[in-house]
Amino acid sequence: MKTLPLACAVALALLITACTGGDTDWTGSNIEGVMPDLEFELTSDTGEAxxxxxxxxxxxxxxxxxxxxxxxxxxxxxxxxxxxxxLPADSQSDVQVLFISVDPARDTPEKLNEYTGFFGPQFIGLTGTESQLSDLVKRMRATYGYGEPDDNGNYAVSHSSAIYGFDAQGNAQVLMKSDQPASDMSHDIELLLQRS
Amino acid sequence: MLVPCLDQPGSVLLDYLSLLLPYEFSWLAILFFGTASVLYANGQRVLAQSGEPVARWRSVLFWLGLALAYIVMHTRFDYYAQFMFFIHRIQHLALHHVAAILLMGANPWRALAAGFPDGSAKRWVARLLQSPLVQWPYRFIQFPPVAVLVFAGLIFFWLTPSIHFTAMLSQPLYLLMNWSMFIDGLLFWWLILDPRSPALAGTLGFGKRILVIWAATVPQLALGAYIVGAPHSLYDIYEVCGRAWPIAPHDDQVLGGLFTWIPPAMMGVLVMVVVLRRLLHQSDNDGVQPA
Incomplete structure (x- = not known):
């Protein structure tokens, strides 16, 4: 009887290790095998599907x-x-940032194009219909919601604050938090490029 | 009534009805709740015909418990539970405590067994339930110190920030979390509410049952208080995935802590009173258990 609680403890410990990964040196969280591959239908900031x-x-x-x-x-x-x-100059163009607006009522593709261009050539703005966006955030186990508009019609939007890193084949790899320092992000992006 | 409702009241009705649809469809939920409903309803009918109907209050407890567990797991409620910490805590309060207590308080086994169609399948299930393959793990998990450890341990396990983080990102782990809470709730509260007499059927003594409730409740109480008082964010997964509506993260955490702390403690005390009442009446009704 005494060995059984021990066996359970070992099983739990194994489960924890399996859940949290830990074999990759990310500063963010390892989501390989935890989260699904990248898949969406959206509208780009140039207005194309x-x-x-x-x-x-x-x-x-x-x-x-x-x-x-x-x-x-x-x-x-x-x-x-x-x-x-x-990042080293020659690998800067191997990565792209897909900024997906969950506020399609206000963020038109044209405005998004102007907005993302401000941050660099790697930044691409995307948006979609309510159902396209819902499908995608549901797939990523995330959500968004709108607050009540004030007198000027402005409203807050609650949204995921994660940065999901996918390799070049679209496999989920790492989840970074938005408040991580840039140096940590740089480290994880480099690792992501090595694995792509 | 449901077909083309393009006018305002119609679409409002449809909006409300859509709240009953699952956020994420699950065959497991359909199979479990479907089987339990069909067996119990059929059992109620069979027993009523045989002249030994199920007591009305017991069937009310059963249907309330089953409906509650279904609603928190397989309707729009599950969406809010995934994206708001305090609603997630309400979901687990329902699965681990309220629904499980109602279902086990209903002592549904007689009706469920009567509802199972006679035949070789029924004999096979009966044999399986009596086999060492089922009996041995069952007795192990119902051994009081293990039952307490699993009951309190599961709450701590799934609320460990790093584990909670991964569980909310992975659908299989999310399902494992919710079902493990529900099934453990059923097992634990059956140990406590088993109506068979300790003296005659060898079930756990009433004094020990009270002790078990106490031992299982206190750690959760402490954890709830810890979450309420924590000055920093413990579960940033809700920040990472986005909340169902804009709310201050700290308010969400405090509310979630309160739902981990107060209502489960109240449920524990309530069940203690029920067990205490049975302890006090032990000598009166030993061997005569109402159906």
Whole structure:
């Protein structure tokens, strides 16, 4: 009887290790095998209908947000921009940032194009219909929601603050948090490029 | 009634009905809740015909418990539970405590067995349930110190920040989390609420049952209080995945801590009172257990 609690403890410990990964040296969280591959149907910032295949061949960093976002979105995009600039010059073009706006009512493709261009050539704006966006965030086990509009019609949007890193084949690899320092992001992007 | 409702009231009705649809469809839920409903409803009918109907209050407890577990697992409620910490805590309160207590308080086994169609399948299931393959693990997990350890341990396990983080990102782990809480709740509260007499059927003594409830409740109480008082964010997965609606993260965490702390403790005390009542009446009704 006494060995059984021990066996259970070992099994639990194994489960924990299996869950949290730990074999890869990410500063973010290892999501390989935990989260599904990249898959979507959206509209690009040039107004074309696109899917994940459009962006295959490069490592992708996916981030959900909205342009009226006061701090998290611009702050995160700025840090990502800094992190990419810190990469060796020849690998900077091997990564792309897919900024997906979950506020299609306000963020048109044209505005998105202008907005993402500000952060660098690797930044691509995407948006979609409500159902396209819902399908994608559900797949990524994330969500978004709208607050009540104020007198001027402005409203807050709650959204995922994660940056999902996919390799060039679209396999989920790493989840970075938006408040990670740029140097950590740079480290994880480099690792992502090595695995692509 | 449901066909083309393009006018305003119609679409509002449809909106409400859509709340009953699962956020993520699960065959496991359909199989479990479907089988339990069909067996129990059929059992109620068979027993009523045989002149030994199920007590009305027991069937009410059963259907309430089953409906509650279904609602928190397989309707729009599950969406809010995935994207709001405090609603996730309400979901686990329902699965691990309220629904499990209602279902086991209903003592549904007689009706479920009667509802199973006679035949070789029924004999096979009966044999399986009596086999060492089922009996041995069952007795192990119902051994009181193990039952307490598993009951309190599961709460701590799934609320360990790194494990909670991964469980909310992986659908298979998410399902494992919810079902493990529900099934453990059923096992634990059956140990406590088993209506068979300790003296005659060898079930756990009433004094020990009270002790078991106490031992299982106190750690959860402490964990709930810890979450309420934690000054920093413990479960940033809700920040990472986005919340169902904009709410201050700290408010979400405090509410979640309260739902981990107060209602489960209240449920524990309530069941203790029920067991205490049986302890006090032990000598009166030994061997005469109402159906």
């Amino acid at each position: 696109v899917t994940e295949e459009t962006y295959q061949g490069k490592a992708s960093l996916v981030f959900f947000g909205f342009m009226n976002c006061p701090d998290i979105c611009p702050g995160t995009l700025q840090r990502l921009s800094t992190a990419i600039e810190a």
